[in-house]
Amino acid sequence: MKKAWVWLLGLALLCGCAANEAVGYSPEEIKTRLAADCTFTAEFSYEKTEGRATVEKAGEQFCISMTEPETLEGLTFILGPESSQMIYGDTVIDLQDHTIRQEALAALLKRALAGADELTVTQQNGRIQATADCTFFHYTVELEEDTGYPTGISVPELQIEIVITDYTPAGRV
Numbered sequence: 001m002k003k004a005w006v007w008l009l010g011l012a013l014l015c016g017c018a019a020n021e022a023v024g025y026s027p028e029e030i031k032t033r034l035a036a037d038c039t040f041t042a043e044f045s046y047e048k049t050e051g052r053a054t055v056e057k058a059g060e061q062f063c064i065s066m067t068e069p070e071t072l073e074g075l076t077f078i079l080g081p082e083s084s085q086m087i088y089g090d091t092v093i094d095l096q097d098h099t100i101r102q103e104a105l106a107a108l109l110k111r112a113l114a115g116a117d118e119l120t121v122t123q124q125n126g127r128i129q130a131t132a133d134c135t136f137f138h139y140t141v142e143l144e145e146d147t148g149y150p151t152g153i154s155v156p157e158l159q160i161e162i163v164i165t166d167y168t169p170a171g172r173v
Contacts, residue, residue: 025148027119030130033148034141035115037170040150043163046105055109058170062110077106103137103158112141112153 025033039056042064052068060081066072076087084095100107111117117132119141128143137157141150149169153162 027121030119030121031115034113038168040167041165045161047159057113064106079106079110112139
């Protein structure tokens with residue numbers, strides 16, 4: 001009887017310490033959710049800068065409008081598949097894709113929500129994480145367990161943290 005209790009206790013400890021639980025969403029399902037049209041608020045920290053922006057994604061086009069800090073309020077980035085722009089008041093600057101570094105906060109947000117990178121999906125402690133390994137960095141998208149909608153993006157190598165709130169999909173996903 002004593003051996004049975006030791007065996008059961010050992011089994012319980014092993015099961016309780018499992019690193020990854022069964023994942024409710026496949027990488028393909030998560031890519032579909034990430035690539036869906038949506039709107040949300042992004043609170044970010046990038047190195048020593050903190051701010052907030054509203055984001056609207058329609059197809060392959062992103063509109064990122066800065067609302068904080070006050071010095072960046074009114075600055076808007078339109079990132080598209082063919083061309084991109086930076087707009088502030090009446091000033092419009094056309095950006096060439098090769099001038100936007102892939103490590104830039106806006107470019108990273110666009111990349112993570114394009115759903116194009118290969119993802120490793122894990123579920124742990126009630127949270128879903130989808131991680132992509134890129135050439136110079138990796139990023140992790142955290143998703144709600146019940147809806148699969150993104151709640152945050154982090155890039156440790158670049159000191160980027162993005163908290164996603166008020167996520168609203170444009171259609172059913």
